[in-house]
Amino acid sequence: MDYRTARTHHKMAGAPQSNCTSPRPSSFLLTGIPGLVGTQGWLTLVFGPMYVLALLGNGSLLGVVQVESALHQPMFLLLATLAATDIGLATSVAPGLLAVLWLGPRWMPYAACLAQMFFVHALMAMESGVLLAMACDRAVAVGRPLHYSSLVTKARVGYAVLALALKAVAIVAPFPLLVARFEHFRAKTIHHAYCAHMAVVELVVGNTRANNLYGLALSLAVSGVDILGIAGSYGLIAHAVLQLPTREARAKAFGTCSSHICVILAFYVPGLFSYLTHRFGRHTVPKSVHILLSNIYLLLPPALNPLIYGVRTKQIRERLLEIFPFKKKQF
Template sequence: MAETPLPNSTFLRPDFFTLTGIPGLEGVQAWLTLAFGPMYLLALLGNGALLAIVWIDSTLHQPMFLLLAILAVTDLGLATSVAPGLLVVLWLGPQPLPYAVCLTQMFFVHALTAMESGVLLAMACDRAVAIGRPLHYPILVTKARVGYVVLALALKAVAIVVPFPLLVARFEHFQAKTICHTYCAHMAVVELVVGNTQANNLYGLALSLAVSGVDILGITASYGLIAYAVSQLPTWEARAKAFGTCSSHICVILAFYVPGLFSYLTHRFGRHTVPKPVHILLSNIYLLLPPAFNPLIYGARTKQIRDRLLESFTFRKSQF
């Protein structure tokens, strides 16, 4: 069987790719740093403060808050894997990125996204046990078991995302050296490949459905159990209090999955109708919005964390 001839304008695997930023918005993309810069700063300060509070306050060394700390670590990693390069590209224009660094960024972005989705599922299961079986909660949900769950989620995220850079690394020829994006997204790099990319496309679709689809089903099932348990409580006050413990988690779920699903659907089914700048903006918002807003949500709606923050500020004021 004869090999398919390569196009005339092809390049051997480049040492560097060039990230262009947001095509079509070159004249105004520097102004976008005024939005993405504060989001990244908020992610750093907010998640850092959450981690410090959970670390310092021994009363917060409980499964629920340990999962929240893992979510904060994941958010810090996710925001940092994207935001610094994004801000440089938006402010200074197209930037070179070594090939190996590109594949590394690709791995971390997708692995941390999968990890965040898994942690949200674990938090939903934690709330389901706490509300559905409160007397057995201390026995069923221990710090050791939380550690095992987090380790399993991390290993799963690594295992399912490793094929992404490997599937790209097998190609030797590329149509261009320029990535029309702000970071090395898997499909943005695959678009430059010369060769049969069906495996990349199918694995990307399968991974999106397997990770987000399974986690969303698990979260939905957990909240179904929560709703049933809440409905069995005798008074409206008890029901409101029980369901109120889930309000922060529900807001975080919406902040993560709504932009993510919108970005995914427009990329998969609106590639020819939705302008490319919109795709790129949505993908960046999807990666930076949850890390920026999760600490605010938990800080405002979780009594223990809110009280600890107020105590810290009150103590500092009393020193001056």
């Protein structure tokens, strides 16, 4: 029995709302951004360049770090990890998002929906963890510069990245598993541009308390713990900077962290705003605004991060200028 047949049967038999169900669908219909169906094609002019910028910018950073042996240092290896994560995060969302916005609603297979759900949340957890690792790296570099080379090595950075990847996989794997246990759904249509966890859970027939609690716990455990760790690291950095004897030394020490601070703000501020509008503004903030913010949140950091590091990090900027020289024409 498909959804329309079940709905007709429900009206005729006077069955309760919970009986208006269909078996687990083979695919979901992604409709895009509610309320903007007629005009959302124009949004490709925003999200398309953001995705291209994310690919080109982060790809350039990866290429520069790989080619230049002088950049095979812990700080730049972490930057390369962040760039790779940004490419994965943007690619997990942008192609499908652009297809929905430009071509209209499209079907996504059930298994592909669960896979996208996993990769989006896992890569977000990975990015948050890498930002924490970069904050710890800067704290050691500023607080204990004489011991930095012995405390922060390439091998330890590799182990840290592996641990972050395993942690992201372990804590996000329950998301698709918690959804896969349900056998019946109210509908096949997801009013979203990608398979977000809560957007799929809203269609489920059954007790979704475990999904809701795990989603909340994951947000607090991942973002909350990482934010506290980043705040603690910058507290140590501020304490070390204030101990420096001259104003010039303090400005130089702070300058080494400026790019990372900008990246942190680009990642957490839109995410926090999107989270607050979802949790506390459901009845005041239109759903179209919330979904639009969630898509911006996933594509904005990958697009901005390479610009921030490319402009504000001297070593990266110099290598990029050597590869892409901008010389004035002589007439």
